[in-house]
Amino acid sequence: MSIPTALIGIASLSCLMSVAVLGSLFHAQIPGIRHWCLASGVLAAVTALLLLFQRSPSIILGASALLVVASLSALQGFRRFFHLRASLSGEYLAVGAILAGLVYWTYLSPDIDARVVIISAFLGYVRFVIAWLVQRHRPAGRPRYGYYFVSGVALLGAFVHVIRCAVYGLGLAHETDFLEATPVNVAFLGMATLTLPCLSVGMVMLAHDRLAQRMERLATIDDLTGVFGRRAFIARAEALLGSAKGAKSPLSIALLDIDNFKSINDRHGHAAGDQALANVAATISREIRQADVLGRVGGEEFALLLPRTGKEDALRLVDRLRAIVASAVSEGPAACVACTLSAGVDEFRACDTLASAMARADAALYAAKAKGRNCVVPAGAEQGKWIEPVETAVLNRR
Known part of the structure; x- marks a missing residue:
C-alpha cells in the first residue's frame, strides 16, 4: 500500500x-451540526471512492465534485452556527465553474495539475472564511x-491548500496520478489528512461550548422574564458591592414588587400572570442603564x-421606572391587565453586607405597600427618618 x-x-x-460524534449531538438542536455531519459523511464517501476506484476518471471526477460540495456544506454549518445568512450566490457560481472545469480537464483536455489548482483554490478560500468567521463572531x-x-486549524488548512495551488499552478510540481507517491503529493496529502480530523474535533468543541452556554444561561437567567435569577443576581451583587467598596463609589439597591399580583392570577389566570411578569421585566430592562443589574x-x-x-438619584430613577410601568401597554394574555409597582430603595453603607442593605430596602417596600401601593419609599421613611419627597412625575426618556 x-x-x-x-x-x-x-x-x-x-x-x-x-x-458518529456529530450525529450524537443532533438531539441538542445546535445550528450547523447537521451541515457539519453531512460534510463529514460526504468526505467519508469521497475517500472511500478514491480508495476503491483509484484509476477511474469518472469516479475521481465525482469524488472531486463531492469534495467541493462537502467543503461548502461545512462552511454553511459554521454560518448557521453563528446565526448568519446562507452561502453567498458567488460561492454557488464558483462551485458551478469548478464543476465545469473538472469536466473539461478530465475528459476534454486531461490535466491533473489544473484540477488540483482549482480544487485547492476553493478549499483554501473555504478554510480562510471559516477561520475568519470563528474569530469575527466568537461570543x-x-x-x-x-x-x-x-x-488556527482552519488557517493552517487554508495555507496548505493555497501553497498547493501555487506549487501546481506555477508548474513547480506535476502529477500524472492523483495518488502518486511523490514527496510533494505525500506532504500535501499528509497535511490535509492532519487538519481534517482536527477541524472535526474543533466542531465538537464549539458544539460543546454552545451546550455549556445554554446550561449556564439556565442556571443564571430566569426563563420567564429573561433577567438574572436569584442566585445569579446575588453573586453579581456581591461582586459589585466589593468593587464599590474598593472604589468608594456609591451603590444603591431597590426592591420592586408587582402590586396585587395574586389577584391578577386569580382574575385573569396564570398565563396572564406570567405574561404580566414578563412584560414588567421587559419594560424595566429597556429603561435601566447598561451598568444596572436587574434580577427576579x-x-x-x-x-x-x-x-x-x-440614594436620592436612585429614588428618582426607580420612581421613573414605577411611572413607566404604570403607563405601559401590556401585550399577550395580560393585555387587559394594568400593572403597578411598589418599591423600597436604599444606598449601601460602608459597613453594609448585601443582606443588611436588602433588609432595609425590603422594609421600605413593605412601607410602600402599607402606604397604598404604586409608590417608592426610601429606607428610613417607614420610621420617619426620611422627609424629602420622592419625585413622581414621569421624566423624559433618555
Missing part, C-alpha cells in the same frame, strides 16, 4: 468517526480555546442594583 493510499484511508476513518465572555483552535428574586419581586448612584 502506497503512502497516499494509507493517508486517504486514515482520512476516511476520521470522517466516519466525525459522523464575548466565552472560553477562547475552542474558537482559537478551530480558527421572588415570585413577583425584582431587585435592582444601581452602581455609582446615591
Whole structure:
C-alpha cells in the first residue's frame, strides 16, 4: 500500500468517526451540526471512492465534485452556527465553474495539475472564511480555546491548500496520478489528512461550548422574564458591592414588587400572570442603564442594583421606572391587565453586607405597600427618618 493510499484511508476513518460524534449531538438542536455531519459523511464517501476506484476518471471526477460540495456544506454549518445568512450566490457560481472545469480537464483536455489548482483554490478560500468567521463572531465572555483552535486549524488548512495551488499552478510540481507517491503529493496529502480530523474535533468543541452556554444561561437567567435569577443576581451583587467598596463609589439597591399580583392570577389566570411578569421585566430592562443589574428574586419581586448612584438619584430613577410601568401597554394574555409597582430603595453603607442593605430596602417596600401601593419609599421613611419627597412625575426618556 502506497503512502497516499494509507493517508486517504486514515482520512476516511476520521470522517466516519466525525459522523458518529456529530450525529450524537443532533438531539441538542445546535445550528450547523447537521451541515457539519453531512460534510463529514460526504468526505467519508469521497475517500472511500478514491480508495476503491483509484484509476477511474469518472469516479475521481465525482469524488472531486463531492469534495467541493462537502467543503461548502461545512462552511454553511459554521454560518448557521453563528446565526448568519446562507452561502453567498458567488460561492454557488464558483462551485458551478469548478464543476465545469473538472469536466473539461478530465475528459476534454486531461490535466491533473489544473484540477488540483482549482480544487485547492476553493478549499483554501473555504478554510480562510471559516477561520475568519470563528474569530469575527466568537461570543464575548466565552472560553477562547475552542474558537482559537478551530480558527488556527482552519488557517493552517487554508495555507496548505493555497501553497498547493501555487506549487501546481506555477508548474513547480506535476502529477500524472492523483495518488502518486511523490514527496510533494505525500506532504500535501499528509497535511490535509492532519487538519481534517482536527477541524472535526474543533466542531465538537464549539458544539460543546454552545451546550455549556445554554446550561449556564439556565442556571443564571430566569426563563420567564429573561433577567438574572436569584442566585445569579446575588453573586453579581456581591461582586459589585466589593468593587464599590474598593472604589468608594456609591451603590444603591431597590426592591420592586408587582402590586396585587395574586389577584391578577386569580382574575385573569396564570398565563396572564406570567405574561404580566414578563412584560414588567421587559419594560424595566429597556429603561435601566447598561451598568444596572436587574434580577427576579421572588415570585413577583425584582431587585435592582444601581452602581455609582446615591440614594436620592436612585429614588428618582426607580420612581421613573414605577411611572413607566404604570403607563405601559401590556401585550399577550395580560393585555387587559394594568400593572403597578411598589418599591423600597436604599444606598449601601460602608459597613453594609448585601443582606443588611436588602433588609432595609425590603422594609421600605413593605412601607410602600402599607402606604397604598404604586409608590417608592426610601429606607428610613417607614420610621420617619426620611422627609424629602420622592419625585413622581414621569421624566423624559433618555
